Structures are given as structure tokens and as C-alpha cells.
Amino acid sequence: MSEDQRKDEDKALREGESAVDTDHSEPGAEEEVYELSRKNVAAILYAVDAGDRDRLIALMDPLHAADIADLLEQVNAYDRRRLIELYGREFDGEILSELDDSIREDVISVLSPQVLADAVRELESDDVVDLVEDLEEPQQEAILDALDDADRVVVEQALSYPEESAGRLMQREVVSVPEHWSVGHAIDWMRAREDLPEQFYHVILVDPKHRPTGYVTLGMIMSSPREVPLSEITEPSFRTIPVDQDEEDVAYAFNQYHLISAPVVDADERLVGVITIDDAMIVLDEEHEEDILRLAGVGEGSLTDRxxxxxxxxxxxxxxxxxxxxxxxxxxxxxxxxxxxxxxxxxxxxxxxxxxxxxxxxxxxxxxxxxxxxxxxxxxxxxxxxxxxxxxxxxxxxxxxxxxxxxxxxxxxxxxxxxxxxxxxxxxxxxxxxxxxxxxxxxxxxxxxxxxxxxxxxxxxxxxxxxxxxxxxxxxxx
Amino acid sequence: MSEDQRKDEDKALREGESAVDTDHSEPGAEEEVYELSRKNVAAILYAVDAGDRDRLIALMDPLHAADIADLLEQVNAYDRRRLIELYGREFDGEILSELDDSIREDVISVLSPQVLADAVRELESDDVVDLVEDLEEPQQEAILDALDDADRVVVEQALSYPEESAGRLMQREVVSVPEHWSVGHAIDWMRAREDLPEQFYHVILVDPKHRPTGYVTLGMIMSSPREVPLSEITEPSFRTIPVDQDEEDVAYAFNQYHLISAPVVDADERLVGVITIDDAMIVLDEEHEEDILRLAGVGEGSLTDRxxxxxxxxxxxxxxxxxxxxxxxxxxxxxxxxxxxxxxxxxxxxxxxxxxxxxxxxxxxxxxxxxxxxxxxxxxxxxxxxxxxxxxxxxxxxxxxxxxxxxxxxxxxxxxxxxxxxxxxxxxxxxxxxxxxxxxxxxxxxxxxxxxxxxxxxxxxxxxxxxxxxxxxxxxxx
Structure with missing residues (x-):
């Protein structure tokens, strides 16, 4: 089909000529959950058609990166390209992270090297790993080149773990303290540090060989007197994950044992990273998707495949x-x-x-x-x-x-x-x-x-x- | 089939006469993920047969409540009853929480009133709600009666929300502070409180009408100077959930927007509770299960159904x-x-x-x-x-x-x-x-x-x- 035809068809859609209207059932409830309404999409594509950058940015601004990724997946390749070009420097790394594999390469190829480099630099190391692992060599190189040397080493190290393993899933930013410390000691140490991760839920206790022996929730630290030893207020849910464990088993463990985060260890039981429940939830979701599609005799594949x-x-x-x-x-x-x-x-x-x-x-x-x-x-x-x-x-x-x-x-x-x-x-x-x-x-x-x-x-x-x-x-x- | 036949069959299984051995593929990796091995089940049932309570407790002790629940689902009704009777007072509330609906009533009917009361009193209010909502009137009453008056009110209030709504899913224990507070103020207040929940990840900011306006992660509070206003370090992911929202939509929002926790609000936008990602993950898992089974023309149902x-x-x-x-x-x-x-x-x-x-x-x-x-x-x-x-x-x-x-x-x-x-x-x-x-x-x-x-x-x-x-x-x- 030619691009003109695509344009015509989509224009018709935007003008509301479509017979099948798939806005979901209860309109009120729906819009609260999901911000990317059909109206929204139409308005955004209208701004793209008109080449109105300010309007586009104003419309996209309230959208979450996940919704923008959905938008890019829903529009056709022609509109997608024009939208990204018009959006320009506003494009951020999180959108790339959220994109379906099937169109990620396509989107990256449209981004200017400068926009791509800026986008990638915003991301956490585990998100970069997730982003680059399925890309072709030249695109992978382009992204790795955009990173600082330190970040690049971290990402390359993660890529050395087997695909779909805990090593690929984990973050390397970990908050760990010696197992003999007290609550007060840990608080003072954390308050004095400048490089704490923004998102962390547990402080991991390690022995002198850096092997995790337990973890304490931040909430527990908050509510305990300073002199209490950390080892007395550890969580019973503690369990470590081997770095080469299959991500499917990782997701299973999180779901079965209601873990919020879990330390990842190497073959010598030493702490190398941490996996959090949000990453496990994504894997669980993907595994389910795969099961449903496989049962129906649809191997892999996504809605945006040609x-x-x-x-x-x-x-x-x-x-x-x-x-x-x-x-x-x-x-x-x-x-x-x-x-x-x-x-x-x-x-x-x-x-x-x-x-x-x-x-x-x-x-x-x-x-x-x-x-x-x-x-x-x-x-x-x-x-x-x-x-x-x-x-x-x-x-x-x-x-x-x-x-x-x-x-x-x-x-x-x-x-x-x-x-x-x-x-x-x-x-x-x-x-x-x-x-x-x-x-x-x-x-x-x-x-x-x-x-x-x-x-x-x-x-x-x-x-x-x-x-x-x-x-x-x-x-x-x- | 008679109970004797059941006994014979299960004995045969325990003695390893079975032709189909479903221990999962890679033995090493498997056992790390899942503690309830087939050998384990056989040893436990052997202890039940022998009426050896100490041995049973020793074998069950290392198991997570979720695994014990799986065990109870896997054995037949006769063994299940004997196991629970022998296990006696060791039976705890978390096992009840983890049990599949299909056998929960059966298990509760075997527990002595004292064991049941003790088990229920250990649970958080949201787990009690989840436990009682599907029970018949007399069993529901028995459980509610075991609770303190204060807990009972909380549970009954939760039950007044529609089934499968955010109100049923949320915890009522919330950590919230006025929106104008500083980091130091919040830390001092938390350190002085004695009734902080054990598990919490965010401090919710509320306006004078108790409407949530943002939230701050504990990690961010830990890493920020005391004089910083909390309102300057709120998370961009903040979004509230209406108390009557369908739990399916709640799970979708957690998955789509990578939420860790989200405040639940009533019709006047006032804070009434909080939902955390682990609850959302359970719902997501259930919804997937339902979709797969429905696609195959299997309505509801579980493996333990007769x-x-x-x-x-x-x-x-x-x-x-x-x-x-x-x-x-x-x-x-x-x-x-x-x-x-x-x-x-x-x-x-x-x-x-x-x-x-x-x-x-x-x-x-x-x-x-x-x-x-x-x-x-x-x-x-x-x-x-x-x-x-x-x-x-x-x-x-x-x-x-x-x-x-x-x-x-x-x-x-x-x-x-x-x-x-x-x-x-x-x-x-x-x-x-x-x-x-x-x-x-x-x-x-x-x-x-x-x-x-x-x-x-x-x-x-x-x-x-x-x-x-x-x-x-x-x-x-x-």
C-alpha cells in the first residue's frame, strides 16, 4: 500500500468516519485508567499533519512515556516518523524503554544521533541493557557510544550474562552495609552518602566476603531505635537469586513468595545486583503473553509487525x-x-x-x-x-x-x-x-x-x- | 473412589512406583526456585501416615506459607485433613491467605476454632478481607468474631466496597504527612511513631482536607538534606486510584505506569488507603489466568475442583x-x-x-x-x-x-x-x-x-x- 493511501485512510479515521468505534466500554472509568484516548490520538495526528510543534508538545506533555510508546505503536509507520521528527528533542529515553521491540529499531533509526544520545543518557543501566540487547550491531554501538565510560562498562558487563537471565534484569546500584551494623549506623551512613539510588526499598546486609545474609526494609529502619542491630530486624522473606537464573523463574519466585526486591548473587554467593518487583512484573506479563500466544499457535509477534x-x-x-x-x-x-x-x-x-x-x-x-x-x-x-x-x-x-x-x-x-x-x-x-x-x-x-x-x-x-x-x-x- | 483406594494410590506414588515423574527439567535450577520438591511431599505424607508430629513440623518448618498452601492443594482431601489435624497449632494465617479459594472452606472446616482464631489474628486487614470475602456466612462470622473490635470494623468497612474493587484490595494502614513538611520534620515524626506499618515504601503528602497531592519514596527521604521541603522531591509517577475502580484497571495502571504503590481516594478525593505493587501483581496474574482459561472455553475452575x-x-x-x-x-x-x-x-x-x-x-x-x-x-x-x-x-x-x-x-x-x-x-x-x-x-x-x-x-x-x-x-x- 502506498503512503498516500495510508494517509487517506488515517485521515478518514481522524475525521471520525470509521464505523467501528473501539473506545472501551464505560467511558468514565476507562479514561481515568488510560490517558491515551482515541480523541487524543486524533488531536496529536492532526497537530502532526499541520506541522504544529508547539501544539504537539502541549498534547504530548501530560502523557506518560508508556502511553507515548503505545501511541507510536498504534499509528502507522508514516505518521510515526513524522511525529518523531516534529517532536524532536523532546523525545526522551523512557519512551524508547517502553517501546515494543518490533518498532524500536524503526524509531531509533528516525532519531537524530544527538537526540538518541541525550535520550539514552537519562536511563538507568538496567533500562539501557533492556534497550540494546535486541538491537542490531550498528544501532547497539551507536547507543553504547553515547554513554559515559563508566556506564558503558556496566552495560557491557550486564550484556555478558545470558539472555533472559537474572543478570540482564538486575540493577547494579545496590545499597548494602556490613551485617553487624546497627540502625543508627546505617541511617548516619545513608544520610552522609550522595550517590544513593532514587528508588530502593531494602538495605542489604553483607558478610565480610560481600555475601548477602539478610535485608531490612527502609520502613523497619525508620521505625526502629538507633541501637537495634540490623540483623535483628531482617525480613523473613529474604532469598537470593543466582545471577544466571532464568528470568521466568525469577518472576515465579517474586509472585510465589511476594518479594519486593531480592539480591542477586554470583557463583560464589557474592552480591552483584538487585532485582525489584516492577522488573519481575514485566517479565511475568511477558511470559503470560507468550503462553497465550503459543497456545493459539502464534509464535512470537506483535500488533505492529508487518x-x-x-x-x-x-x-x-x-x-x-x-x-x-x-x-x-x-x-x-x-x-x-x-x-x-x-x-x-x-x-x-x-x-x-x-x-x-x-x-x-x-x-x-x-x-x-x-x-x-x-x-x-x-x-x-x-x-x-x-x-x-x-x-x-x-x-x-x-x-x-x-x-x-x-x-x-x-x-x-x-x-x-x-x-x-x-x-x-x-x-x-x-x-x-x-x-x-x-x-x-x-x-x-x-x-x-x-x-x-x-x-x-x-x-x-x-x-x-x-x-x-x-x-x-x-x-x-x- | 473410597478413601482406602486413595490411600493405596498415594502410597504407591510415595514409594516411587509411578511411571510419570514430573519433577521439572533442570533439577538444580528447579530446586532453587521452588522448595516444594516431590521428594519433600512424599516425606511429609510419610510423616502424616506415621502420625509423627515432630517430624512433620521439622519438614514443614523451612517451607514458605505459599508452598504449604500448594502442598495442601496437591494432596488429596483425605491426606489434607490428616495433615492439618496433625500439624495443629502450627497452622498459621498466611497459609490460609495463600490457599486457593476452591479448598479454603474445606481447610477452614478442619481447623479447630482456637487455631483458626489465632491464625486470623496474625493477618493484615487486607489479607483478612481477601480471606473472608468468598466464604459462606457461618465461616465468615467465625473469622470476624476472632478479630479485635477495631480490626473487625476495618474489615467490615472494606467488605462494604464492591467486589473486585480497589477498596477491597487496599491496605488502610497509610503513612501520610502534611504537604508543607520538610524531610527533617518527616524523619523526626516517623522516628517518634510506634505504629508505623512494617512494609511501606512511600510517604504520602496530603493537603488540609486529607487529599493526597504527591508522594516521596523513603529512599529519597534518606538521601535528602533535612531542610528540603518534601514537596520538592515528590515522584513524577504519582497518581491516585478511585476506591471503586475495578481491580483489573488497578492492575493495568500498575503495569503500564510502573507504580510501586498508589494512594486510594474516595469520591471527595480524600485518602482512604494505599495499594502496593505486590497486590496488583496478584490481580494481574489472576486476570491472565482467567483470559487463558476463557479463551479455551474453561470458565473458572481450579485444579483442586472435584x-x-x-x-x-x-x-x-x-x-x-x-x-x-x-x-x-x-x-x-x-x-x-x-x-x-x-x-x-x-x-x-x-x-x-x-x-x-x-x-x-x-x-x-x-x-x-x-x-x-x-x-x-x-x-x-x-x-x-x-x-x-x-x-x-x-x-x-x-x-x-x-x-x-x-x-x-x-x-x-x-x-x-x-x-x-x-x-x-x-x-x-x-x-x-x-x-x-x-x-x-x-x-x-x-x-x-x-x-x-x-x-x-x-x-x-x-x-x-x-x-x-x-x-x-x-x-x-x-
């Missing part, structure tokens, strides 16, 4: 599904004779497969989630499998009765009703079994169950559904 | 699917003649429906997620729809070519190859369109798109798939 990228991402999953579907067809092909004799079989057979597929998806989603939250373990796997099979059996019997009656009434052949009823029960029991056993087995094999379970389970329910229905028909009807 | 409850939860979704499947069958029934003439159609038709269903699910999952994260708005809805349709078209053409060739090679009828190819393109374009438009439209109508989109989209792709394929066959082959 058509070709999106097509490429979805193609492999559809290819797997095609193989599955052809397998099911091969089963049907074995029964051409009985289908020709009773064409009603062709009419009814998708019902058996579809009900099995749905029941299987229900079971597998519950299993995949339970595995992700570590609720499905060796201790209860048999109980869960038994439950899913029983649920499949009961629902199978209920729908077998319904479909048996439908089959008899519709086609006037009691035997056909019986065939579909039995096939339905078989397939729904198999669905419950496959929906639980397959994700558990994949997890054991080290394959992400969210990624692969769907295709396997559907194959099983399709093949079993068609085979049971048509096979029974061949035996009982011919 | 067979009957689970069957009931899943039945409505399967019933909807049955209606969908019957609709598709009605379409097929219109073409009985052509199927009898060309039985190959019966063999190939599920492929067209299945590919459309998969492509539709991909599009709808992306759309549902984008709506939930407010990334899909009026500003980009047309662009997203166009993208999905184009992706459907391109993938449709690719798989049409593949299936066209398969059709020709398999059945030796070039026209059949052409029919399946055209039907495939049509259905995948429709899938992209329906997968985006249906969730957007449902959201506009105030229906949760995660809940209802799947059934609609599959209906569309099934009906269109069968109709296009069989209709084209009737025209082109007969």
Missing part, C-alpha cells in the same frame, strides 16, 4: 495443522465405502471430531497452566489425569445421549444414533486423557507444553474421533 | 460447541448429493474447516490480547483488520497451492484440486476477518471477547469452509 513478518510467524503452525488435518483425512479415506452407503456419516462425523477437539483443548489448557504455575506435579498428576478422564466420560455420556437422539430424529436410523453416541463417549474420554498426558509428557521431554500440545491433542481427537465413528459405523451399519 | 464441579464448568462451553458443530453439519447436509457422487469430498472437507479454524484462532488470540492490553484501539483497528485479512490471503494462497496439488495427486481430479484451493483461500481470508472483527465487536457490546470469540469464530470458519468447499464442488464437479 504483513510479511506475521505471515511467516503463523505459517509453520498452519503447516503443522495441515499435516494433522491430512492425517485425519487419511483415516476418513479408509471408510469411503461406508460413507458412500450412508452419506449421513459425512454429515455427522465433524461433530464427533469437533467435540473431542474442544474437550481436549479444555483439558490441555488447564494442564498447561497448572504446569506453568507449578501446581501440576508428580504428587497430583495421577489424580488430575483421573479427574480429566472422568469429566470426559460424564460429559461424553451427556452429549452422547443428546447426539444419539439428534441422530435418530434427523436420520431416522436408531443404529446411527447409537454409533455417534458411542464414538462421542470414546472421543471425549480420549480427549481428557490426551489433554493431560501430552502436556505432562512434553514438559518431561523439555519441550514447552504451551507450544506443542495443541497440535498433538487435536491430531489425537481428530484421528480417534473419525476412526471410532466411521469404524463403528462400518461394523454396525453395513 | 469431578462434578469441573464437569459442570465445562459443559456449557461444550454445549455451545455442539450447536456450532450441528450448524456446520446442516451445511454439509445440503450437499449430500454431491458427496455421494464424489466421496473424496467427505475425505477432504475437514481440512478446509480445520485450516480456517486454526487461522481464525490465531487472529482472534492476537486481537483478544491486544484488546486486553489496550493496544488495539480505534486508532489502529482498520490497519490490524487489513493486516489479518492480507495474512489470511497470503497463507491461504500458499496452502491452497499445497492442497491443490495434494488433491490432484491423491484423487487424480484436477478440478477437485482447484475446488479445495479456492475454498481454502476463501476460508482463510474469512478467518482473518472474523478473528479480528468478532472480538472487537464483542468488546464494543460489553461482552468479554476472551469468553465468547472462540465459539463465534469457529462457527464462521466451519460454516464458510464447508459451504465454500461443497458449494464450489457442486457447481464445478457435477
Amino acid at each position: 504483513v510479511i513478518e506475521t505471515t511467516k510467524q503463523r505459517l509453520p503452525w498452519l503447516a503443522v495443522n495441515l499435516v494433522t488435518a491430512v492425517l485425519a483425512s487419511l483415516v476418513i479415506a479408509q471408510f469411503e465405502g461406508v460413507i458412500t452407503a450412508f452419506v449421513a456419516l459425512a454429515v455427522l462425523m465433524p461433530i464427533v471430531a469437533s467435540m473431542g477437539g474442544n474437550a481436549g483443548t479444555q483439558s490441555l489448557t488447564v494442564a498447561v497452566r497448572a504446569i506453568a504455575t507449578k501446581d501440576l506435579t508428580g504428587s497430583n498428576v495421577w489424580r488430575v489425569i483421573r479427574r480429566e478422564v472422568l469429566v470426559g466420560l460424564i460429559n461424553g455420556v451427556i452429549f452422547a445421549v443428546v447426539m444419539g437422539i439428534v441422530g435418530i430424529v434427523w436420520f431416522g436410523t436408531p443404529m446411527l444414533g447409537l454409533v455417534i453416541a458411542i464414538a462421542m463417549v470414546i472421543n471425549m474420554v480420549v480427549a481428557g486423557l490426551a489433554g493431560t498426558v501430552i502436556p505432562v509428557a512434553l514438559e518431561k521431554l523439555g519441550v514447552d507444553p504451551a507450544l506443542a500440545s495443541g497440535a498433538f491433542v487435536t491430531t489425537v481427537t481428530d484421528v480417534v474421533g473419525f476412526f471410532a465413528f466411521l469404524g463403528l459405523a462400518a461394523v454396525m451399519l453395513l | 469431578v462434578i464441579e469441573t464437569t459442570k464448568q465445562r459443559l456449557p462451553w461444550l454445549a455451545v460447541n455442539l450447536v456450532t458443530a450441528v450448524l456446520a453439519s446442516l451445511v454439509i447436509a445440503q450437499f449430500e448429493g454431491v458427496i455421494t457422487a464424489f466421496v473424496a469430498l467427505a475425505v477432504l472437507m475437514p481440512i478446509v474447516a480445520s485450516m480456517g479454524g486454526n487461522a481464525g484462532t490465531q487472529s482472534l488470540t492476537v486481537a483478544v490480547r491486544a484488546i486486553a492490553t489496550k493496544d488495539l484501539t480505534g486508532s489502529n483497528v482498520w490497519r490490524v483488520i487489513r493486516r489479518e485479512v492480507l495474512v489470511g490471503l497470503i497463507n491461504g494462497v500458499i496452502f491452497a497451492v499445497v492442497m491443490g496439488i495434494v488433491g490432484i495427486v491423491w484423487f487424480g481430479t484436477p478440478m477437485l484440486g482447484l475446488v479445495i484451493a479456492i475454498a481454502m483461500v476463501i476460508n482463510m481470508v474469512v478467518a482473518g476477518l472474523a478473528g479480528t472483527v468478532i472480538p472487537v465487536a464483542l468488546e464494543k457490546l460489553g461482552v468479554d471477547p476472551a469468553l465468547a470469540s472462540g465459539a463465534f469464530v469457529t462457527t464462521v470458519t466451519d460454516v464458510v469452509g464447508f459451504f465454500a468447499f461443497l458449494g464450489l464442488a457442486a457447481v464445478m464437479l457435477l
Whole structure:
């Protein structure tokens, strides 16, 4: 599509000609939560069209960096470029931090070197790491060059940790004191320091080898007499995180144990950084997103990806599904004779497969989630499998009765009703079994169950559904 | 199943006879994150079997309350009861807090009134609210009676706010000071107070009408000279939350704007409480869980639900699917003649429906997620729809070519190859369109798109798939 077309379409949108209006449900409540209303976007794009820089800045000023990032993700590439150029030096580092990976490179390429350097220098070291880790070499270099030598060393050191590890996630600015200090000692020391981080919630106690032994909340320090030893008011929630731990496990620990911050340690148990709950929350959110998309056979990908990228991402999953579907067809092909004799079989057979597929998806989603939250373990796997099979059996019997009656009434052949009823029960029991056993087995094999379970389970329910229905028909009807 | 059978099965598991071992992948890394190993569970249940209270307490002592709650969720009802009875007075309130709703009532009914009262008295008011809000009247009364009068009033007041609102989520213990105070003034006041909460991260500034006007982190107070006015070192992230705001929106705001804590205000903008990021993280996690389960047609429900409850939860979704499947069958029934003439159609038709269903699910999952994260708005809805349709078209053409060739090679009828190819393109374009438009439209109508989109989209792709394929066959082959 040409840029002119894009312009026309977006202009139409701005002028309110669009039929589908997706402003969210309760307008009042919505606007309080989310400042980037549709009206807002339209006004901003209008200012861009008019080249009115003052108006643009006035409109963007009240927006949080996260909302500006959302705005840049929502507009098309042409408007995005013009907006950034007009916004110029106002562009700050936090917006870059908040941007989706998919358009970050695009945005960076539009920024002038000076604006980019200024933007990056404002950021904390962990945000810079997050920013540069997915960039191509030349852009990465451009950003690293903008940093002071000291910051650059910190960022490069963080980049030396494995991707998606605690080392990439942590901040290196840590407030730690010797474990034998008292409250008063710590307060005096903090009051005298000039380089305290702006955001910190705990003072970490370390032994002479710089190994963390506990932590104390600032609130606890505030409310304790000066002479109290810090070691007497440490938090019971204390736990350290190995620097090479997977970020998914880090997020899990924060969520499970309600951590606010946790010290990160190297292989010798020495303190190297700290991770705070806000970073863990972002990872948790990303992991969830990934799980949902994987369950649906959408690998990675974002709303701002182009058509070709999106097509490429979805193609492999559809290819797997095609193989599955052809397998099911091969089963049907074995029964051409009985289908020709009773064409009603062709009419009814998708019902058996579809009900099995749905029941299987229900079971597998519950299993995949339970595995992700570590609720499905060796201790209860048999109980869960038994439950899913029983649920499949009961629902199978209920729908077998319904479909048996439908089959008899519709086609006037009691035997056909019986065939579909039995096939339905078989397939729904198999669905419950496959929906639980397959994700558990994949997890054991080290394959992400969210990624692969769907295709396997559907194959099983399709093949079993068609085979049971048509096979029974061949035996009982011919 | 009888309790004896349960006992036998669990004993077998404990003795390691189980074939499926779901201890998670890398053993080392795993155990660091999650303390409740399978071995651990087995040892604990062994102590329960032996009635060895000291051993049980020794084994449970190192476990976090969240892990004990997981343990209680994983064992069967019989073991759970015996474990709680043996554990006796060691049972604490935090375990109750961490328990899944589905077994909380069951656990409370096993606790002696004295243990329950002690357990509840340890909890913060917001945890008590979370604990009692879903309980039946008599259990709720038993817990409220265990509280001091002052705590009881606080809890009852919280319960007067709507369910799933900010009012239910907030803590009432707030540290607030007049907005004109200096750093030194605030420090002296905090040092002199004896009732500071143990966990707090910000000091909230209020005007004379007790309306919050900003907040200052404890870290900032620590690192600022005594004479600095607090109003000069407030955080830019400051935003208040209305007490009746939906907890989903609260979680969204924390995630989007990286809040650590936020003051909650009543209709007159007066400070009534504070919500911290750890509470928001729990809500975010629950909302995600709900979305995943809803997308799969599993309403609510947990792994500890019994067979009957689970069957009931899943039945409505399967019933909807049955209606969908019957609709598709009605379409097929219109073409009985052509199927009898060309039985190959019966063999190939599920492929067209299945590919459309998969492509539709991909599009709808992306759309549902984008709506939930407010990334899909009026500003980009047309662009997203166009993208999905184009992706459907391109993938449709690719798989049409593949299936066209398969059709020709398999059945030796070039026209059949052409029919399946055209039907495939049509259905995948429709899938992209329906997968985006249906969730957007449902959201506009105030229906949760995660809940209802799947059934609609599959209906569309099934009906269109069968109709296009069989209709084209009737025209082109007969």
C-alpha cells in the first residue's frame, strides 16, 4: 500500500468516519485508567499533519512515556516518523524503554544521533541493557557510544550474562552495609552518602566476603531505635537469586513468595545486583503473553509487525495443522465405502471430531497452566489425569445421549444414533486423557507444553474421533 | 473412589512406583526456585501416615506459607485433613491467605476454632478481607468474631466496597504527612511513631482536607538534606486510584505506569488507603489466568475442583460447541448429493474447516490480547483488520497451492484440486476477518471477547469452509 493511501485512510479515521468505534466500554472509568484516548490520538495526528510543534508538545506533555510508546505503536509507520521528527528533542529515553521491540529499531533509526544520545543518557543501566540487547550491531554501538565510560562498562558487563537471565534484569546500584551494623549506623551512613539510588526499598546486609545474609526494609529502619542491630530486624522473606537464573523463574519466585526486591548473587554467593518487583512484573506479563500466544499457535509477534513478518510467524503452525488435518483425512479415506452407503456419516462425523477437539483443548489448557504455575506435579498428576478422564466420560455420556437422539430424529436410523453416541463417549474420554498426558509428557521431554500440545491433542481427537465413528459405523451399519 | 483406594494410590506414588515423574527439567535450577520438591511431599505424607508430629513440623518448618498452601492443594482431601489435624497449632494465617479459594472452606472446616482464631489474628486487614470475602456466612462470622473490635470494623468497612474493587484490595494502614513538611520534620515524626506499618515504601503528602497531592519514596527521604521541603522531591509517577475502580484497571495502571504503590481516594478525593505493587501483581496474574482459561472455553475452575464441579464448568462451553458443530453439519447436509457422487469430498472437507479454524484462532488470540492490553484501539483497528485479512490471503494462497496439488495427486481430479484451493483461500481470508472483527465487536457490546470469540469464530470458519468447499464442488464437479 502506498503512503498516500495510508494517509487517506488515517485521515478518514481522524475525521471520525470509521464505523467501528473501539473506545472501551464505560467511558468514565476507562479514561481515568488510560490517558491515551482515541480523541487524543486524533488531536496529536492532526497537530502532526499541520506541522504544529508547539501544539504537539502541549498534547504530548501530560502523557506518560508508556502511553507515548503505545501511541507510536498504534499509528502507522508514516505518521510515526513524522511525529518523531516534529517532536524532536523532546523525545526522551523512557519512551524508547517502553517501546515494543518490533518498532524500536524503526524509531531509533528516525532519531537524530544527538537526540538518541541525550535520550539514552537519562536511563538507568538496567533500562539501557533492556534497550540494546535486541538491537542490531550498528544501532547497539551507536547507543553504547553515547554513554559515559563508566556506564558503558556496566552495560557491557550486564550484556555478558545470558539472555533472559537474572543478570540482564538486575540493577547494579545496590545499597548494602556490613551485617553487624546497627540502625543508627546505617541511617548516619545513608544520610552522609550522595550517590544513593532514587528508588530502593531494602538495605542489604553483607558478610565480610560481600555475601548477602539478610535485608531490612527502609520502613523497619525508620521505625526502629538507633541501637537495634540490623540483623535483628531482617525480613523473613529474604532469598537470593543466582545471577544466571532464568528470568521466568525469577518472576515465579517474586509472585510465589511476594518479594519486593531480592539480591542477586554470583557463583560464589557474592552480591552483584538487585532485582525489584516492577522488573519481575514485566517479565511475568511477558511470559503470560507468550503462553497465550503459543497456545493459539502464534509464535512470537506483535500488533505492529508487518504483513510479511506475521505471515511467516503463523505459517509453520498452519503447516503443522495441515499435516494433522491430512492425517485425519487419511483415516476418513479408509471408510469411503461406508460413507458412500450412508452419506449421513459425512454429515455427522465433524461433530464427533469437533467435540473431542474442544474437550481436549479444555483439558490441555488447564494442564498447561497448572504446569506453568507449578501446581501440576508428580504428587497430583495421577489424580488430575483421573479427574480429566472422568469429566470426559460424564460429559461424553451427556452429549452422547443428546447426539444419539439428534441422530435418530434427523436420520431416522436408531443404529446411527447409537454409533455417534458411542464414538462421542470414546472421543471425549480420549480427549481428557490426551489433554493431560501430552502436556505432562512434553514438559518431561523439555519441550514447552504451551507450544506443542495443541497440535498433538487435536491430531489425537481428530484421528480417534473419525476412526471410532466411521469404524463403528462400518461394523454396525453395513 | 473410597478413601482406602486413595490411600493405596498415594502410597504407591510415595514409594516411587509411578511411571510419570514430573519433577521439572533442570533439577538444580528447579530446586532453587521452588522448595516444594516431590521428594519433600512424599516425606511429609510419610510423616502424616506415621502420625509423627515432630517430624512433620521439622519438614514443614523451612517451607514458605505459599508452598504449604500448594502442598495442601496437591494432596488429596483425605491426606489434607490428616495433615492439618496433625500439624495443629502450627497452622498459621498466611497459609490460609495463600490457599486457593476452591479448598479454603474445606481447610477452614478442619481447623479447630482456637487455631483458626489465632491464625486470623496474625493477618493484615487486607489479607483478612481477601480471606473472608468468598466464604459462606457461618465461616465468615467465625473469622470476624476472632478479630479485635477495631480490626473487625476495618474489615467490615472494606467488605462494604464492591467486589473486585480497589477498596477491597487496599491496605488502610497509610503513612501520610502534611504537604508543607520538610524531610527533617518527616524523619523526626516517623522516628517518634510506634505504629508505623512494617512494609511501606512511600510517604504520602496530603493537603488540609486529607487529599493526597504527591508522594516521596523513603529512599529519597534518606538521601535528602533535612531542610528540603518534601514537596520538592515528590515522584513524577504519582497518581491516585478511585476506591471503586475495578481491580483489573488497578492492575493495568500498575503495569503500564510502573507504580510501586498508589494512594486510594474516595469520591471527595480524600485518602482512604494505599495499594502496593505486590497486590496488583496478584490481580494481574489472576486476570491472565482467567483470559487463558476463557479463551479455551474453561470458565473458572481450579485444579483442586472435584469431578462434578469441573464437569459442570465445562459443559456449557461444550454445549455451545455442539450447536456450532450441528450448524456446520446442516451445511454439509445440503450437499449430500454431491458427496455421494464424489466421496473424496467427505475425505477432504475437514481440512478446509480445520485450516480456517486454526487461522481464525490465531487472529482472534492476537486481537483478544491486544484488546486486553489496550493496544488495539480505534486508532489502529482498520490497519490490524487489513493486516489479518492480507495474512489470511497470503497463507491461504500458499496452502491452497499445497492442497491443490495434494488433491490432484491423491484423487487424480484436477478440478477437485482447484475446488479445495479456492475454498481454502476463501476460508482463510474469512478467518482473518472474523478473528479480528468478532472480538472487537464483542468488546464494543460489553461482552468479554476472551469468553465468547472462540465459539463465534469457529462457527464462521466451519460454516464458510464447508459451504465454500461443497458449494464450489457442486457447481464445478457435477
